[in-house]
Amino acid sequence: MLPTVSHGAGVHVYDTEGREYLDGCSGAINTNLGHGLPEITSRMHRQLDAIAFAYRTQFTSEPLERLSALLTELAPGTLGNPVYGNSGSEAIEAALRLTTLFHSEAHRPFKCTVLTEEPSYHGMTAGALGASGHPARRHGLTPLLANQATVAKVRPRQGDMRADVEQWERAIEEVQPQNLAAVIVEPVGGASSGAVPCDPAVLSRLRELADEHGFLLIADEVMTGLGRTGTWFGCDHAGIVPDVLVLGKGVTAGYAPLSAVLVRDEIAAAFDRPLGSVVFGHTMAGAPLAAAAGLATVEYLKEHDVPALAARSGRHLRTLLEGLVDRHPVVRDVRGRGLQLALGLHAGTAHDLVLAAREHGLLLYPAGVNALTESVLVAPPLNSTEAELEELAVRLDHSLTALTPAPAAQADELVAAH
Numbered sequence: 001m002l003p004t005v006s007h008g009a010g011v012h013v014y015d016t017e018g019r020e021y022l023d024g025c026s027g028a029i030n031t032n033l034g035h036g037l038p039e040i041t042s043r044m045h046r047q048l049d050a051i052a053f054a055y056r057t058q059f060t061s062e063p064l065e066r067l068s069a070l071l072t073e074l075a076p077g078t079l080g081n082p083v084y085g086n087s088g089s090e091a092i093e094a095a096l097r098l099t100t101l102f103h104s105e106a107h108r109p110f111k112c113t114v115l116t117e118e119p120s121y122h123g124m125t126a127g128a129l130g131a132s133g134h135p136a137r138r139h140g141l142t143p144l145l146a147n148q149a150t151v152a153k154v155r156p157r158q159g160d161m162r163a164d165v166e167q168w169e170r171a172i173e174e175v176q177p178q179n180l181a182a183v184i185v186e187p188v189g190g191a192s193s194g195a196v197p198c199d200p201a202v203l204s205r206l207r208e209l210a211d212e213h214g215f216l217l218i219a220d221e222v223m224t225g226l227g228r229t230g231t232w233f234g235c236d237h238a239g240i241v242p243d244v245l246v247l248g249k250g251v252t253a254g255y256a257p258l259s260a261v262l263v264r265d266e267i268a269a270a271f272d273r274p275l276g277s278v279v280f281g282h283t284m285a286g287a288p289l290a291a292a293a294g295l296a297t298v299e300y301l302k303e304h305d306v307p308a309l310a311a312r313s314g315r316h317l318r319t320l321l322e323g324l325v326d327r328h329p330v331v332r333d334v335r336g337r338g339l340q341l342a343l344g345l346h347a348g349t350a351h352d353l354v355l356a357a358r359e360h361g362l363l364l365y366p367a368g369v370n371a372l373t374e375s376v377l378v379a380p381p382l383n384s385t386e387a388e389l390e391e392l393a394v395r396l397d398h399s400l401t402a403l404t405p406a407p408a409a410q411a412d413e414l415v416a417a418h
Contacts, residue, residue, distance in 0.1 A: 008035025030249035047292035077241030084286035088222030088248030089123025119192035177213035187234025194375030195336030200238035226250030230311030230338030347371035
């Protein structure tokens with residue numbers, strides 16, 4: 001039975017029994033600035049007192065306009081023209097609708113296949129789930145997803161966790177470029193692969209092929225976007241600009257539901273009206289309260305240079321996690337970039353580790369779709385202190401010891417060594 005949450009403060013969450021938990025996975029890798037940050041909550045209170053909701057076809061709002069300008073400023077290349085939703089799943093759906101309509105406008109209805117990767121995860125709505133390579137989350141939903149005949153998947157070589165350049169090239173040839181509407185890719189994996197990065201060479205090659213064959217390159221940055229991997233966007237590690245960039249969890253850091261789809265000017269120019277009216281949207285999308293939370297969040301990220309902080313903290317946390325590999329046989333490896341990290345585990349242990357960690361006051365997120373990718377995500381808030389990261393490592397060490405006894409060295413020696 002789940003504990004009942006009472007309140008949160010910084011990187012800690014408390015239940016109604018008075019137990020304290022260190023949030024080692026930022027909720028669902030979305031509370032990127034922890035809980036109760038006054039720079040965000042105070043501005044939400046002011047907006048709530050002014051107006052919480054205005055319908056997007058009747059009004060815009062100052063916080064939404066300022067957020068749109070800031071996201072456009074931060075995004076690489078000509079990405080901008082934001083379209084808003086309430087969740088990552090909705091944003092992926094909007095990106096897929098935009099792709100279909102873009103090719104329809106250009107009288108290319110035969111370009112209707114979306115190529116995605118297995119493993120991958122793009123959301124729980126029908127279109128987003130249909131484009132996901134996550135068998136467990138698709139289980140039992142075949143009738144709902146039966147219309148996803150236009151989704152193709154590229155799979156890695158046996159023993160690999162992500163597809164390489166050759167695998168992607170072969171998959172594109174099998175689909176046939178003239179039929180390909182879009183490729184959707186996670187720059188760093190999340191719930192499916194357990195934070196396995198996409199090879200920058202793959203992203204670079206996909207950009208070249210998109211330019212050559214006229215399909216759209218969609219970067220799913222719902223989890224990676226806005227600093228999580230130590231750069232503003234996961235694509236920055238490869239130095240490429242996608243045609244469509246999808247943001248979700250990081251936009252408001254869990255303080256309100258909001259997502260965004262950013263689109264290159266060259267793609268937006270294909271339409272004779274604003275993109276929001278092209279792809280349509282949802283009732284609450286971009287409401288003033290959520291926009292105020294998003295603006296406060298992204299301004300905080302910029303003012304405090306949080307992506308650079310996440311890069312430094314990620315290096316420290318990775319070193320701490322690598323110290324656990326030799327101590328605990330159940331741990332296979334450490335994966336990820338920045339503060340989107342994971343412990344790769346031997347099969348059948350992720351669920352037990354999540355439960356053991358909760359008993360030791362640590363929250364972790366299970367990941368992986370098979371024995372090779374089984375893992376737990378270790379992704380604390382981006383503004384965690386060194387002391388908090390070290391406390392995370394100690395609690396994780398204790399949790400692993402509860403599963404299988406570790407060597408005689410004490411947990412505090414793990415921290416002292418680094």
